[in-house]
Amino acid sequence: xxxxxxxxxxxxxxxxxxxxxxxxxxxxxxxxxxxxxxxxxxxxxxxxxxxxxxxxxxxxxxxxxxxxxxxxxxxxxxxxxxxxxxxxxxxxxxxxxxxxxxxxxxxxxxxxxxxxxxxxxxxxxxxxxxxxxxxxxxxxxxxxxxxxxxxxxxxxxxxxxxxxxxxxxxxxx
Numbered sequence: 001x002x003x004x005x006x007x008x009x010x011x012x013x014x015x016x017x018x019x020x021x022x023x024x025x026x027x028x029x030x031x032x033x034x035x036x037x038x039x040x041x042x043x044x045x046x047x048x049x050x051x052x053x054x055x056x057x058x059x060x061x062x063x064x065x066x067x068x069x070x071x072x073x074x075x076x077x078x079x080x081x082x083x084x085x086x087x088x089x090x091x092x093x094x095x096x097x098x099x100x101x102x103x104x105x106x107x108x109x110x111x112x113x114x115x116x117x118x119x120x121x122x123x124x125x126x127x128x129x130x131x132x133x134x135x136x137x138x139x140x141x142x143x144x145x146x147x148x149x150x151x152x153x154x155x156x157x158x159x160x161x162x163x164x165x166x167x168x169x170x171x172x173x
Contacts, residue, residue, distance in 0.1 A: 025052045085126070088102070109142055155168055
């Protein structure tokens with residue numbers, strides 16, 4: 001009986017360690033130089049831990065799990081994205097030319113994009129992710145208007161209204 005409990009305990013610890021290893025902290029992702037240049041080295045251990053926890057909760061994997069848990073009853077046969085607005089998803093149905101433009105606002109404070117993987121949460125419920133390493137910075141603004149247009153080879157480009165810079169994005173929710 002004790003052996004069985006030890007085996008179960010060891011298994012639980014191993015699974016916990018594996019789950020914790022799936023997320024890379026900022027310290028692991030960045031070089032020492034990047035870590036210092038971004039000002040993260042000035043954070044206390046508590047502040048850095050809180051930031052890493054926030055990133056863990058808002059990571060793409062977490063968002064993908066939320067999509068998987070979302071109301072699956074809305075999914076139609078052969079379409080894992082449901083029956084709502086499908087623009088931006090792979091193999092979307094062919095629509096009118098005006099369906100190749102999405103206008104919305106980014107939810108919350110926005111000051112630009114800087115790395116592949118940046119998420120853009122829109123007021124219309126869509127979530128888009130940056131697919132290229134490019135950067136664009138503006139002074140922080142609240143809920144800026146954005147336009148997402150389908151371009152060459154079905155690639156989507158996001159731009160902030162009033163600015164000429166664009167970034168390639170793909171829809172993840």
